[in-house]
Amino acid sequence: MALARVGYLGPEGSFSHEAVLTLPGTEPVACASIADVLAGVADGSLDTGLVPLENAIEGTVSATIDGLVFDHDLVIEREVILPIHLHLLARPGVALGDVTRVSSYVHALAQVRGFLAGLSSVNVDQATSTSQAARDVAASSEPCAAVGSAVAGSLFGLVIIASDIADHPGNATRFVEVGRGDIPAVTGNDRTSIVCFQDADRPGSLYAILGRFAARDINLTKLESRPTKLGLGSYCFVIEFDGHVGDEIVADCLADLQAHLVRVKFLGSYPVTGEGSTNRREEVGEARRFAAQWISAIRGQIRN
DSSP states (O other): OOOEEEEEESSTTSHHHHHHTTSTTEEEEEESSHHHHHHHHHHTSSSEEEEEEEETTTEEOHHHHHIIIIIOOOEEEEEEEEEOOOEEEEOTTOOGGGOOEEEEOHHHHHHTHHHHHTSTTOEEEEOSSHHHHHHHHHHOOSSEEEEEOHHHHHHTTOEEEEOOOOSSSSOEEEEEEEESSOOOOOOSSEEEEEEEEOSSOOTTHHHHHHHHHHHTTOOEEEEEEEEOSSSTTOEEEEEEEESOTTSHHHHHHHHHHHHHTOEEEEEEEEEOSSSOSHHHHHHHHHHHHHHHHHHHHHHTTSOO
């Protein structure tokens, strides 16, 4: 059986590369940017793509969410959670005190602000990825360093001159695998992602959206506003919640939103990594079954 071609933000040694290696039966394909990954999936040159969606410290990766919301009609098929350990990498013989320039991906640099602030007379440059920064350092004759993974350091012949330099412990990145339309089967422990576009900017519009979920006891796991790029003050809402579009209650909620409130873009229903919504959904389901029996008993007392 042929391996699935899965695009990721390269070059080799990036955290995206580490994440894609956790997927079985795949052929990792390095791409120059997140936009290139999404475009490759959309035009069929890649089977799927694995892209960073959210970091525990820096939040949403805008290049990914905006590409999914505005640029392509792709569907999230699964998520991968990768613990992130950031190190300062340099060529052998370069000491921490020698470093005059540090480079990395913008999100990685943001996660080590405190550490970098403690280095005197060091210029900070952005690179297209953590592994590209490591590759550039390996090819340079300057006393420079890169913020990246131990895998990237090993791959490009660099050594760790300062380890675990993130400003906050417990750092992790949530990656999502995106494809061209197949929705994974219901597992009972799923998450759904959608985008709601307001039909008008009026008081209570967000409340009207959220009320549809509350009325059905659907637990929201994330709510974020994004500019629609149509002008100041124009926003859409990216919403993630427990459940699968294959669940009747979720399908009913989405149909209600689409029919009465806003334009809805479906981004996917996919299995949750780790502890998820199974117990909560079972509790809600049992409560609704009891409520249905209760109201049925009352209605049974209506005179014919």
